[in-house]
Amino acid sequence: MTKRKYQIIIHTSRTDGVHTEKNNVAYPQMSKVSVGDTIKVFTQKIDIQAERNGKFYIEDIIEYKQSTIYTQIYKSLLYLFLKKRKRVNIRSIDVRRTGYSKSLLIDVKRQPLVGDFSIRFAIPEAVLDNLWEEGVKGNTMRAAVSHFLVALSSNDRYIRFERLWRAFEQIAMWHKYHEAMPNKPKEFDALVNMRNHICVNPIELSNTFAYVDTLDNTKIDSLHWRKLIQNNYTCANKVKQVRELYSDFFDKNKDERLVGVFKKALKMQEKEINNQGRMVDFDTLISDYSNNHIRNNSHVLSLLVCKYCYFMRNKMFHGEVADFSFCFTNHTEDDDITEFLNELLERLVNELICEYNNL
Numbered sequence: 142m143t144k145r146k147y148q149i150i151i152h153t154s155r156t157d158g159v160h161t162e163k164n165n166v167a168y169p170q171m172s173k174v175s176v177g178d179t180i181k182v183f184t185q186k187i188d189i190q191a192e193r194n195g196k197f198y199i200e201d202i203i204e205y206k207q208s209t210i211y212t213q214i215y216k217s218l219l220y221l222f223l224k225k226r227k228r229v230n231i232r233s234i235d236v237r238r239t240g241y242s243k244s245l246l247i248d249v250k251r252q253p254l255v256g257d258f259s260i261r262f263a264i265p266e267a268v269l270d271n272l273w274e275e276g277v278k279g280n281t282m283r284a285a286v287s288h289f290l291v292a293l294s295s296n297d298r299y300i301r302f303e304r305l306w307r308a309f310e311q312i313a314m315w316h317k318y319h320e321a322m323p324n325k326p327k328e329f330d331a332l333v334n335m336r337n338h339i340c341v342n343p344i345e346l347s348n349t350f351a352y353v354d355t356l357d358n359t360k361i362d363s364l365h366w367r368k369l370i371q372n373n374y375t376c377a378n379k380v381k382q383v384r385e386l387y388s389d390f391f392d393k394n395k396d397e398r399l400v401g402v403f404k405k406a407l408k409m410q411e412k413e414i415n416n417q418g419r420m421v422d423f424d425t426l427i428s429d430y431s432n433n434h435i436r437n438n439s440h441v442l443s444l445l446v447c448k449y450c451y452f453m454r455n456k457m458f459h460g461e462v463a464d465f466s467f468c469f470t471n472h473t474e475d476d477d478i479t480e481f482l483n484e485l486l487e488r489l490v491n492e493l494i495c496e497y498n499n500l
Contacts, residue, residue: 144192151187154230167275168209199236226260258293285311305486316500336443349488353438362401
């Protein structure tokens with residue numbers, strides 16, 4: 142079957158300092174005999190050279206996201222955004238092949254990202270190379286990066302939270318998945334695995350840990366811990382409930398800044414703890430953290446992200462938290478909590494992307 146040669150040129154706003162050429166860039170469902178496409182990223186344009194069997198028109202490529210040429214455009218733009226660490230406007234897209242040439246202007250409403258943004262930490266080139274790959278590693282990174290960039294470009298704090306969480310979830314799934322191939326892990330198992338990664342690899346997340354180190358007990362206490370504790374440590378088996386509260390919450394999160402949260406948990410479970418004669422165990426643990434001024438940024442970060450953000454996201458997703466968008470003030474307590482979590486998640490996701498090859 143005759144292959145048709147395509148040239149796709151994406152004209153962008155000026156992007157000084159960016160120039161790369163990638164040969165043999167694979168695409169979905171690529172045959173074994175194909176060598177892939179050539180993609181060149183210049184100062185003001187992206188040039189994609191491709192061969193395909195079918196006759197594709199520009200509307201087919203832009204509107205049909207399953208198009209293999211669309212996939213190459215997608216990879217190129219993700220690379221450009223991450224490389225520049227800010228939004229780059231798309232001015233127009235040209236599609237040319239024998240007997241066909243058409244240009245499409247990309248106005249404000251058709252930009253892939255709605256708002257301007259900046260990325261805190263530069264992504265290493267070795268990590269950016271994953272964007273061009275097909276397979277689980279490349280697909281997962283593109284999904285995570287897409288959610289991350291949409292979050293950064295949105296002014297809505299709740300959209301930002303949802304997208305940042307999805308980005309974090311994709312990275313956590315890859316971290317667990319590449320150890321368990323070909324079996325895809327469950328979300329909970331991926332989060333448990335990610336908690337372990339956060340706790341044993343603090344050097345790789347130094348910027349996020351520096352931020353966590355600035356947090357005080359007042360900020361941490363301000364979150365809705367009562368709901369999380371009720372959600373995670375309330376069951377018919379009271380003996381199991383108290384045992385898990387001690388081992389999975391108190392003893393697993395060693396930090397004096399969590400003492401206020403621990404005391405809230407004690408008050409809620411006081412009857413069951415006293416009935417089992419365990420109050421002295423809990424009090425001793427709290428006193429140890431307080432008197433010895435024990436601080437553990439790994440435990441605080443993993444608790445806030447893998448447990449609290451997971452709890453908040455599920456509550457929002459299942460509609461179990463009231464919608465506070467209709468209220469008598471312009472700003473609510475939930476707004477403050479969400480903005481705090483967004484600040485934390487943005488830093489963590491950015492650094493996890495930087496360390497993607499080490500996961």
